[in-house]
Amino acid sequence: MSQTYLSLTVDIAEEASEILQDLLHEAGALGLEVRDHEMPIMPGMRIPATGESIVVAYFEDRETAESARDAVAESHPKARITLDEQPQQDWSNEWKSLIKSxxxxxxxxxxxxxxxxxxxxxxxxxxxxxxxxxxxxxxxxxxxxxxxxxxxxxxxxxxxxxxxxxxxxxxxxxxxxxxxxxxxxxxxxxxxxxxxxxxxxxxxxxxxxxxxxxxxxxxxxxxxxxxxxxxxxxxxxxxxxxxxxxxxxxxxxxxxxxxxxxxxxxxxxxxxxxxxxxxxxxxxxxxx
Ligand SMILES: C[S@@+](CC[C@H](N)C(=O)[O-])C[C@H]1O[C@@H](n2cnc3c(N)ncnc32)[C@H](O)[C@@H]1O
The missing domain is CATH 3.40.50.150 (Vaccinia Virus protein VP39)
Incomplete structure (x- = not known):
């Protein structure tokens, strides 16, 4: 298993968030985190600008993450996108907590x-x-x-x-x-x-x-x-x-x-x- 994982953070207009989430799932995201104005503010967590949501998608490999980033950029040209590489140690628990029965x-x-x-x-x-x-x-x-x-x-x-x-x-x-x-x-x-x-x-x-x-x-x-x-x-x-x-x-x-x-x-x-x-x-x- 890779020692790192990739997170793709997208700041996007609230009304486009749901369609973006589907695109990211289709593009191979293993888990998604959505920050909007209804969720409690956690210490140290960046909150979305007014009228926007932040969607963070997690990927296991760079190639999939980069093609997801390109697909988002093409279909949502106004979205602000950041791709980060993170150390793997908390990965399993972090994405597992996003999958709900x-x-x-x-x-x-x-x-x-x-x-x-x-x-x-x-x-x-x-x-x-x-x-x-x-x-x-x-x-x-x-x-x-x-x-x-x-x-x-x-x-x-x-x-x-x-x-x-x-x-x-x-x-x-x-x-x-x-x-x-x-x-x-x-x-x-x-x-x-x-x-x-x-x-x-x-x-x-x-x-x-x-x-x-x-x-x-x-x-x-x-x-x-x-x-x-x-x-x-x-x-x-x-x-x-x-x-x-x-x-x-x-x-x-x-x-x-x-x-x-x-x-x-x-x-x-x-x-x-x-x-x-x-x-x-x-x-x-x-x-x-
Ligand atoms: C939204 S998923 C649905 C998966 C599952 N049936 C469910 O309800 O959760 C759509 C699936 O359709 C497949 N798919 C897309 N176009 C297709 C086509 N033309 N013929 C057969 N499968 C297709 C995709 O590969 C994907 O696995």
Whole structure:
């Protein structure tokens, strides 16, 4: 393991903070710290200027941190960005404290070091935070977990397809809540490898996780989940709908993108159901 870690500190307008956090997650940050005006002022900690937040992202290697810095500079040209190298000694505890377990319906999802304290009456999914998205605590993931919980309660044995599986968290949740066939796909080979590891670690080894494109996935599914970004959902809409028998659950969509995504799926014959929202993130539920 490296003797140092990298911290990327970004001073940014408050309203852009959430989008920046997602960009940093996507760029491979292992943990994030957000300082805004609602948090208590800690001695020695620099506080954000009026109307701004400070987002600190932690990285294990310089190459990933530098490409994240370049991506932030390109998409947020007014942000002030500092990249620092820090000694490693406090690293594990510092970033570990940023990963939170969540409870959604019958599910508990969290990191290994919190598993002991998971409530006994919950279905437990343990995800070691690595380079794939989906530790459970992001609003888009927890919105989908709630939909999986609800759908599986009403449709035991249902088949499930999870497009953009990341850590595999939604696929694992579906299986643990009684799904029949579960297939997960991701176009990132690192995610596929990690999702397979997570399936083994969570005693759901029979999940079919691969890098296959949707055209290569056989059959149709009672529930199709896709927590990807809005533009990708629109692009993949015909392929996603073709795989659905009954229900589709889409996430990764910001409130202002909802109508465009809904329109793309309506055009393909889907009916929009109630859905859900957490902060700026919406979940779109559809019936085929
Ligand atoms: C926001 S993460 C969701 C992870 C997990 N399903 C969750 O809900 O937490 C989106 C995932 O979609 C994958 N992805 C992005 N574009 C994709 C595409 N065109 N086909 C398949 N997977 C894609 C990314 O690699 C990433 O793992």
């Amino acid at each position: 969540v409870q959604v319906g019958r599910l508990w999802v969290g990191p290994p070091w919190e598993a002991e304290s998971a409530p006994q009456d919950k279905v437990r999914i343990v995800i070691e935070p690595k380079m794939a998205f989906g530790t459970g605590d992001h609003p888009t993931t927890s919105l989908c977990l709630a939909a999986v919980d609800e759908f599986m309660a009403a449709h035991p044995g249902a088949s499930v397809l999870d497009v953009g599986t990341g850590t595999g968290v939604l696929a694992i949740a579906a299986k643990k809540l009684g799904a029949g066939t579960v297939v997960g796909t991701d176009n990132d080979p690192v995610c596929v490898e990690l999702a397979r590891e997570n399936c083994t670690d969570n005693a759901t080894p029979d999940l079919d996780i691969s890098e296959r494109e949707l055209t290569q996935v056989a059959g149709t599914f009672d529930l199709v989940l896709a927590n990807i970004l809005a533009n990708t959902l629109i692009e993949l809409a015909p392929l996603i709908v073709a795989k659905a028998k009954d229900r589709l659950v889409l996430a990764g969509v910001l409130a202002h993108q909802r109508l465009d995504v809904e329109a793309a799926f309506r055009k393909l014959g889907c009916t929009v159901l109630a859905g859900a929202q957490q902060g700026e993130w919406v979940r779109i539920d559809l019936k085929r």
